[in-house]
Amino acid sequence: MNELVQAFSLMLTPGSELSQIVLLTLQMAAFSTVISTAIGVPLGVCVGLYGFPGKRLIMRLLNTLMGLPPVLAGLVVFFILSRSGPLGSLRLLYTLPAMVTAQVVLITPIVCGLSATAVSNVAPRMHETAHGMGLSRGRELFMLLYECRSQLVSILFVAFGRSIGEVGAVMLVGGNVQYKTRVMTTAIMLETNMGHFEYAVALGIVLLVISFIINSIALSLQERTMSPETQMVWNHSRAGRLGGLRK
């Protein structure tokens, strides 16, 4: 209990190592989420909306990449950013951008796949009606995104949750360097390895509290905007996707 109180008080103390770790964790998760959403949502909408040759293959690839082991993603980024790698000259290894890059590689397929599912649940039912009402293609797309808004918000927070809790890839490309690339998850690992179990658990609880706050915001946003019918369809499809990830 003392460790937990200590952890929270340290987190709230400006300039402390823990507050710096929490800040870096949030920065990493926010950047990763924004970038992977900016790439994944438009791609997912295109995949979900349009029929084209090779779509089934792309869907299979996406589903496979949704279960990409974080260590493998980290390893790929590590090789690319290492001194002998193609982007070695940028000297990004063991920096925040390297950690964000690994997270983006990991999260973008998830965002893309979930966006494709969200859109493809609504688009076929909406297309005939929108066309029959004389809506333009652009307006139809806008209405589709509007109808999927709560799912898209939810995807944003799924990405954030995945990012904030990630350890393998971040450890590989970030290196867990004190005051530079140490985030909550890597700090927990370090404290555990050093035998500071109580402090590690306290850090874990702090991480959980942050995740809880963010998820609560996501859920309240979702509940406000989603109709019962859409929620049922979405929950069903998302359960299927996450079930696939656990395998």
Next chain:
Amino acid sequence: MRPPFRLSIEKLKKTYAERMVLDIDELVLDSGHAYALVGPNGSGKSTLLKILAGAIDASEGGVVVHGESNPEELRVGFMPQKSYSFGFSVFRNVALALEGSGLTRSEIGERVTSALDIVGISDLADARGSSLSGGEAQRMALARILVRDLDVALLDEPTASMDITATMLVEDVLTEYREKTGCLLLVATHAPSQARRIANSIVMLSEGKVVECGDAQDVLLQPTSAQGREFLSYWSV
């Protein structure tokens, strides 16, 4: 009201996964007329309506518009079998059909209010579209057709989820709408009795082909094809 025009469907084919679902050599539809599209399940009624609405493309052939110099200007409205209800109010769901029509806000408001009143759901104007029952959603979808001045109105089983009172109301509303706008009305229905009540002419499809086409009374009382006789034998018209 637009000058008379004619839709000529020529060598129209539609295949899904190598299965031919529509194969029409020739079919002519005139503006100002009401046509009932009848036939058993899987005969191609919905596919034909979707192609005419432009919601899907034909595999071969197409539709030629005669008597209209700019076919792109034809205002075509389509009410699918299961119309989508957007997650906002019924009023906005209907008003969406008038977006880009050039009407003012008050004109749109008047039209939507009138259309909701005609289909009998004015008390649901503020209800969420996605919370409506099947029958109410169909009435809302019909209101989306009624608010527009259409040249071609295509309706796919518009009374499928409605009780008999609502069905009779919709049939009267459709007849009045056609008389007022002079549009070409094409309604897919399973029921020959409904076809007789709302249409001048009947087009009967079977396995994607037109097997009967002509005056409603003639087709219903003296079908010329074996498929037509078989289909109508189950119904008391």
